[in-house]
Amino acid sequence: MIKLVNFFWGLCSLKTAPQDLPASHFLLGLMLLAYFLTSMSVAVLQWPVPQAVLAALLDTVLLTVLCYVLLWARLLNQRFLQTLTALAGSGALLGWIAVPLLVWQKQVGATATGIAALPVLLLYMWMIWNVVVVGHILRHALSTAFVLGVGLAGAYAYITFQLIRIFLPH
Numbered sequence: 001m002i003k004l005v006n007f008f009w010g011l012c013s014l015k016t017a018p019q020d021l022p023a024s025h026f027l028l029g030l031m032l033l034a035y036f037l038t039s040m041s042v043a044v045l046q047w048p049v050p051q052a053v054l055a056a057l058l059d060t061v062l063l064t065v066l067c068y069v070l071l072w073a074r075l076l077n078q079r080f081l082q083t084l085t086a087l088a089g090s091g092a093l094l095g096w097i098a099v100p101l102l103v104w105q106k107q108v109g110a111t112a113t114g115i116a117a118l119p120v121l122l123l124y125m126w127m128i129w130n131v132v133v134v135g136h137i138l139r140h141a142l143s144t145a146f147v148l149g150v151g152l153a154g155a156y157a158y159i160t161f162q163l164i165r166i167f168l169p170h
Contacts, residue, residue, distance in 0.1 A: 008089040012133050017140040018079070018086035028081055031088035036060045038095030045102050051168050058164060063087055066156050067141075074142050083141040087134065094130050101126060131157055 010016035021027070039059045043052035067084045071077055105119035134157075135150030142149065 004089075005093070008086075008093045011086055011090040011137065012093055012129075014133070014136050018082045018137050019140060021082045021085050023081040024085070025081065028085045028088070031085050031092065032060060032064075034092035035063065035088035035095070038092040038099075041099055042095055042102060045099075045106060047168060055164050055168050058167060059160060060088075062156075062160050062163065063091065070138065070142060070152065076142065079141050083137065086137045086141075090133050090137065091130075094126070094133065098123065098126050127157070 007016055007021070011018070036056050036059075040052050040056035043055040043059075046052070047055060064084060067087055068077075068080060071080050071083060101119050101123050105123060108116040108119060131153045132150060134153035135146060137149070138144075138152050139146045139149030142152075
């Protein structure tokens with residue numbers, strides 16, 4: 001288990017690549033479950049449980065669809081297992097890092113000023129880190145430039161936020 005966490009930490013610190021993962025259906029299932037549970041943990045801080053489950057499910061489905069469509073468009077379907085496993089595993093790890101920040105931000109309020117605004121700043125930095133990590137994974141999976149990977153990751157994040165906002169308004 002520690003070796004797995006270390007691998008995904010390596011992805012999050014841009015030191016490892018998705019192709020270093022084994023192409024394993026079991027590992028993919030495990031990482032998708034971890035991603036879903038993490039996404040639900042984040043969502044439950046904003047919505048009641050039924051809506052949080054829907055948000056987590058939508059997030060997980062969008063991640064899977066994004067991965068499949070991008071690889072299909074580049075005729076790289078054989079990289080799907082490793083790429084989605086990398087996206088889900090690193091997303092789960094980054095999600096667990098975000099949970100305490102979200103709890104802290106909720107306690108101090110979204111309009112806090114001074115030192116109380118620190119969790120909001122840290123969440124913005126986390127969002128940038130998340131986009132960079134997804135961009136790093138997509139760069140390797142699509143055999144493309146890092147800038148294009150980050151651009152695709154930013155577009156994915158924007159689309160996901162917008163769709164969740166549409167389907168689950170506050």
